[in-house]
Amino acid sequence: MPIALEELKAHLAHICLDRNITQVEKASFDRNLAQVTILSGEAWHRTVLRLVASYVARGLDDWEIQSICSDFTLEGYTTEQTAIEVQKMINGARAKGFAPGSKENDQIEHITQGPLLTMIGDVEKRDVSHLVDGILECESLIGLVGASGCGKSFVAIDLAMCIATGLPFHGRDTVEGFVLMCVGEGHSGMPDRRDAWCMHHGVDKNQAKLAITDRPASLFEEPYLERLYAETEKLTEKHGPLRLIVIDTVARHMPGMDENASRDMGEFIRAADKLKQDFSCAVMLVHHTGLSHQDRARGSSAFKAALDTEIILKPIGDHDIFMNCAKQKDGPPFDQMQFVKVNVGNSLILQEVVCSRRKNTTKLSPGEELALDVLKATLNKIGKNAVHLADWRKEFNKRHTGDNSKSKATAFRRARESLARKGFIYADKDYYSLGDKAT
Secondary structure, eight states: OOOOHHHHHHHHHHHHHHSOOOHHHHHHOOHHHHHHHHHTTSSHHHHHHHHHHHHHHHTOOHHHHHHHGGGOOOTTSOHHHHHHHHHHHHHHHHHTTOSTTOOTTOOHHHHTSSOSOOOGGGOOOOOOOEEETTTEETTOEEEEEEOTTSSHHHHHHHHHHHHHHTOOBTTBOBOOOEEEEEEOSOGGGHHHHHHHHHHHHTOOGGGOOEEEOSSOOOTTOHHHHHHHHHHHHHHHHHHOOEEEEEEEOTGGGSTTOOTTSHHHHHHHHHHHHHHHHHHTOEEEEEEEBOSSOTTSBSSOTHHHHHOSEEEEEEEETTTEEEEEEEEETTSOOOOOEEEEEEEETTEEEEEEEOOTTOOSSOOOOHHHHHHHHHHHHHHHHHTSSOEEHHHHHHHHHHHOOOSSHHHHHHHHHHHHHHHHHTTSEEEETTEEEEOGGGO
């Protein structure tokens, strides 16, 4: 007969109490109090994280921990979604050496779960989720790099506010959510920048799910981090999941460290990665370019090597900012963008304009090339100058190698929108024809 779930939980709880627990461990973490705190809805993420780590340290396996935590469903989440969050915590605790017999940072327990090798034919392709469509990926490490005074903070605030309000970033869809900005400088100018952005977009400032620090965040001090995590947890309970952390700037958040030294830069990157892992969000690092190298980040090359996306900003004259993708780890680089600074209120906002520094030859991504080839072939097949969107999409789906209809639909939409922006196609009431650049 299968054991009832409640009996299983009681049995597991009995195992936990029976196992050897030292007085130090009892004093350092009270599991009963933790469970009461979780059920009350306070500090869910931080408390469950500590509770899971304690069970990993006790030697429980994943199934046992998931069974115990099955009652702790996060508000707004399904049971399955909560289980995924708990599993991330379990994996993190094992990776950090919480399991019995592990040393700090020893990953033996983690890597021995399941096979180490997978045949190439069995590897499944994972669809990339975008925080800002085609530009920023969810749960990624992003570098926003530019010379001093070029407008890095304005671009960072523009991106942060778009995500915090759910508005598109200059026509690119965003995933709405809570944003945390660690502001290392320019605190006095933040109210004016916020007001200018809200005035331009017609948004009430109180609708923005954006919180900022009042000083550089102390990323290497445990007491400060505990307070930061606790306050962030409370805000996410009210405003939804954390989507993005902005650290502005790298230099102001590396006190007493040498950004030219690979060891110090590596330690900073690990701190940023920990934030990304703990909160399951993207982290943007605002950094300076070198004095003699305006095309790369200042300091150790370990910075760029760790990034999933690197964005380089360059000033054009006194009023324009040129934005270029220097690295996009899991996809094609996004199109170059250019903004003009516009005075609004007591500050500035960014308005996208036609890119004056665009290369003469426009390079197409594989998806764009496929969509354009399919459009040409379909037009030749029907013998007309324009084809309906549904017919074009149908032929595209036949040739695209996506694993499911969702991935095919996403690839087609992005290719179609990009080809239109680049002037390769024209649209008229859902009928598409070739643009000047395609003929």
